[in-house]
Amino acid sequence: MSRRIVICGGGAIGVAIAWFLSRRGAVPIVVERHAVAGAASGKSGGFLAFDWCRGTALDRLARRSFELHAELAEELGNPWGYRRLETYAGYAAENEGDSGPGQRPWLSDSVSLSGQLGSPQTTALVEPYGFTTGLMRAAETHGAELRHGTVADLLHDKSGAARGVVLEDGETVEGDGVVIAMGPWSILATRWLPLPAVYGYKGHSLIFRTDDAIPGEALFLEYQEASGEVLTPELFPRADGTTWVCAVSSTSPLPVDPASVMGDEGAHARLEAMCRTISPALAAAPITARQACFRPVTDDGLPLIGRVPGVGGAYVATGHSVWGMLNAPATGEAMAELILDGAARRVDLRHFDPGRLKAFDPARLMSS
Ligand SMILES: Cc1cc2nc3c(=O)[nH]c(=O)nc-3n(C[C@H](O)[C@H](O)[C@H](O)COP(=O)(O)OP(=O)(O)OC[C@H]3O[C@@H](n4cnc5c(N)ncnc54)[C@H](O)[C@@H]3O)c2cc1C
Incomplete structure (x- = not known):
């Protein structure tokens, strides 16, 4: 049996x-x-x-x-858009740059790329x-x-x-x-x-419809807000023509019912403001989802x-x-x-x- x-x-x-x-x-x-x-x-x-x-x-x-x-x-x-991609590190600040062209056509000049973190041999996305x-x-x-x-x-x-x-x-x-x-x-x-x-540790994310405005390059950034606070956003362009961006974590409590997980007040607006600063392609793209979820963490x-x-x-x-x-x-x-x-x-x-x-x-x- x-x-x-x-x-x-x-x-x-x-x-x-x-x-x-x-x-x-x-x-x-x-x-x-x-x-x-x-x-x-x-x-x-x-x-x-x-x-x-x-x-x-x-x-x-x-x-x-x-x-x-x-x-x-x-x-x-592969019904889930598995793709290999290049991965870069960079940094940016809300108060820097004049929104002119940056090191990539899809990035603003507030972003400086500081190195390559991965190649199609070592990094991928689903x-x-x-x-x-x-x-x-x-x-x-x-x-x-x-x-x-x-x-x-x-x-x-x-x-x-x-x-x-x-x-x-x-x-x-x-x-x-x-x-x-x-x-x-x-x-x-x-x-x-x-x-x-x-324990559950909360993260917020946005999905943009970017079509071919952003190539197959993942990005891990350090981003300083005007307040001085530093966020560590991640940008992942997906095979289906969307780009997923996250930042803004919190320790707000896990609801017992997984269906009632919602974003913290103001978290998505903060994330949207950051996206507009770092990328003209994101600033122009429609947002298709505003999400929050909890990752499971042990002691x-x-x-x-x-x-x-x-x-x-x-x-x-x-x-x-x-x-x-x-x-x-x-x-x-x-x-x-x-x-x-x-x-x-x-x-x-x-x-x-x-x-x-x-x-x-x-x-x-x-x-x-
Ligand atoms: C913002 C963010 C970004 C992330 N990015 C990445 C990444 O890029 N790469 C990566 O590798 N990982 C990433 N992670 C981590 C990854 O998402 C998680 O580690 C993974 O999804 C956990 O999977 P899981 O199946 O353990 O839990 P979950 O996806 O939470 O699934 C648990 C399931 O259990 C169900 N459930 C709960 N209670 C009951 C019950 N009583 N009876 C029956 N079912 C129940 C829930 O409804 C849920 O569907 C990220 C996490 C977050 C929050």
Whole structure:
């Protein structure tokens, strides 16, 4: 009989696990509260880098994942605009420049490029909503199931092992194992499992319809506002003729319902003002989306990928912070190996062992 694995959360991480499990003949059931790619996995930058995690515990995972992104785009017909691109660093200030031509036709003279950070061999981009929903559809063609529902508790067998989930409406979804992949909402699973804390860190972004006004060059900037405050915007021109720009982060609280995430007051206006200063092409382009989303962060900055200590059949994959889109495929591959073979072969998951951090006390959740 095929193994049935219940995956809580339809973000890039849950969906990538579903894809790799389904490819190996297991039956993943993704339970999603709001919408597949409805949170950060549909709104993030989708920037990928081969070797930007060198010297850290993430290096092997990131390199493997960069390779897998290229393979997945090739194998599945690239419905998510996977593209390789040049990547540059630069700086700008609101009070500098007279909006004349800059170092690129699409940049104003307030921007100085300071160096190249990546080449088409080492940096790439996906459109995250297309990637996450496309991978879910591909998993479904291999037998994965998608269920709409809010996971509210865990089902256990007599030995205490996880054997499925209970939804908010009382329905149950049974399986041979359960994976928590609810991004920053994984902290809610500390009510049912001994898991470390996961926090949400908010970011704002805009999408412009730029067509061919901006070439395939990603840009990481330091931008000083007239007030003296420094923002670190990122600009990613996508294969679909849009350009995604982010800046303005905040620690505002994570709403329990992923559908109610909204931008902080004034954040998008600030971002728009910055875009007009740095680029005449952006100043002239219509804005097609104003977005906000939360990335999942752990206490030591590394993801939680592995078995939940002390509870058979329970797994977690979250806390990927700024590299969740990059690291989704290698996380999915490693989790499928761990669940089906007992150990991951391609990457060493020891660094990401959930047991390395103290379990969060859910009483703190109720009181906050
Ligand atoms: C502004 C910004 C820019 C970023 N840019 C990049 C980038 O360029 N490159 C990169 O690699 N990474 C980037 N990231 C990081 C990346 O987006 C995240 O790490 C990644 O999306 C996390 O994926 P996830 O599947 O863990 O979580 P999420 O995408 O948050 O998905 C979790 C899912 O769980 C669901 N859920 C929640 N509660 C329940 C419940 N009770 N029952 C069922 N489902 C539930 C939610 O609805 C959601 O769909 C960026 C993040 C932000 C915020």
